[in-house]
Amino acid sequence: MNLDKWGWNRYFKEKFALNVYEGIVPGRIIKESKHIYQVVTETGSYKGQVSGHFMYTAVNSSDYPTVGDWVAVEIKDDTAVINKLIERRSSFSRKQAGIEASEQIIAANVDMIFLVFSLEGGRNYSSGAVERFLTRAWDSGATPVIILNKSDLCSDSEDFVYQTEALAPGVYIHLTSTVTGEGIEELKNYIRPGMTLMFTGFSGVGKSTLINALYGEELMRTGGIRESDQKGKHTTTHKELLLMKNGGLLIDTPGLKELQLWGSEDSLGDSFEDIRSISEDCRFTDCSHSGEPGCAVQQALADGELDYRRYQNYLDMKKELKYLDSKVSAKANLDKKAKGKQLAKYIKQIKKR
Ligand SMILES: Nc1nc2c(ncn2[C@@H]2O[C@H](COP(=O)(O)OP(=O)(O)OP(=O)(O)O)[C@@H](O)[C@H]2O)c(=O)[nH]1
Ligand SMILES: [Mg+2]
Ligand SMILES: [Zn+2]
Incomplete structure (x- = not known):
């Protein structure tokens, strides 16, 4: 199998x-579920698992491979044993759900991220959600593109485009509909050999349906929407x-x-470029924009x-990130200690053998 078509390039x-060393070959993770992997290499597609x-040596969950990652593997009895993660070029992540301060990488080595929202009038589109997804997307290293899907269910879809532009x-x-076909051809232009595009968004916005439309066949299973609250069914x-x-x-x-x-x-700089640029005129360089004199x-x-709503969301997100930062530093110290002990034990075991 030629790996170039899977995105293998000079980088x-x-x-x-x-x-590189004897018996080690490159592979890409194409599926992942709870640390069970599917890996493609030059010789085929294999089930994969990480080595002992x-x-x-992995400290955080983000050190483990995820879909899109390139890894160094050794093929043993039809299994790809993953020895090393090849440095990521980009990664789209979020804070793992729950109270623990750890990063969950959703996908790696992505060139472009389609942020999908839907316009049926429920919770699948909001200004705040657009800003949130955009913040993570800019921070990933990939280029974001926004898709407003289900335009067939919205009578003023053009207004949503203007609103989103701001x-x-x-x-x-892009305004799309898998029912009328609006916008699908334009999306096809983004698909290029060797380029990786990822779809993300809330459940039920139509990510898998769009992928099927782009592929031209039913590739992914698609679901319904709960009538009760217009939410997707995962x-x-x-x-x-x-x-x-x-x-x-x-x-x-x-x-x-x-x-x-x-x-x-700092992650907010790209998605709130307007606020960043305005704040250059604040009197104090460390202005928090919440009441200091001379605040631009x-x-x-x-x-x-x-817009006041946008400003408020900016402050909320800033606060969230500041809180996260304090939790992350605390956790890093604990992790380092725990991992140091574990590693010492491992080295001792090897020496014994
Ligand atoms: N009216 C309308 N319905 C759509 C459109 N696109 C998708 N749907 C429907 O929306 C429902 C959810 O679609 P999915 O493709 O499964 O949504 P998803 O984003 O992949 O959802 P998860 O896999 O749960 O994240 C399905 O019933 C689709 O038929 C559209 O453009 N218009
Ligand atoms: Mg889906
Ligand atoms: Zn200010």
Whole structure:
């Protein structure tokens, strides 16, 4: 199998070259569910698992491979034993659900991220959600594209495009419908050989249906929407990287209930470029924009140049990231100690043998 069509390129070849030794070959993770992997290599597609050594040296869940990752593997009895993760070029992540401060990588080595919302009038579109997804997407290293799906269920879909443009300056926005076919041809233009596109969004917005429409066949199972609350039913249960007929690569992901932020306060710079630029005129460089004298952001609010809702969401997200940062540093210290002990034990065992 030629790996180039799976996105193998110079960047990864160079990174891989640092890890080459006898019997080790490159592979890409195309499926993952609870640390059970499917890996493609030059000789075929294999079930995969990480090696004992890998497990001992992994500290965080983000150190484990996920869909889209390139890995160094050794094929043993039809199993790909994963020895090493090849440095990621990009990764889309969020804070893992629950109270623990750890990062969950949703997909890695993605070139473009389709942020899918739907316009049926429920909770699957909101300004706040667009800003949240966009923040994570810009921080991933991949380029975001916004899709407003189910345009057939919305009588003022063009208004949503204008509204979204204000939230996402400079980002391409597409109105689509898998029922009328609106916008599907335009989306096809993004699919290029060797390029990886991922779909993310809430459950039931139509990610898998869009992928089927782009593929031209029923590739992924699609689901219904609960009538009671217009929420999706979580039809897609695992992530999967799919090879399109023309050579492009699409990643389908399970719908999210919520997107908790990950990263530092700096992550907001790209998605709130307007606020960042206004704040250059604040009197104090460390202005928090919540009442200091000479605050340009407060002035912009007063002048109606900045939307109050957007400003409030910005402050909320900033607070969330600051809190996360304090929890992450605390956790890192504990992890380091625990891992140090585990590693010492492992080395002792090897020496004994
Ligand atoms: N009216 C309308 N319905 C759509 C459109 N696209 C998808 N649907 C329907 O929306 C429902 C959910 O679609 P899925 O593709 O399963 O949604 P998903 O985003 O993959 O959901 P998860 O896998 O749960 O994350 C299905 O009943 C689809 O037929 C559209 O453009 N218009
Ligand atoms: Mg799906
Ligand atoms: Zn200010």
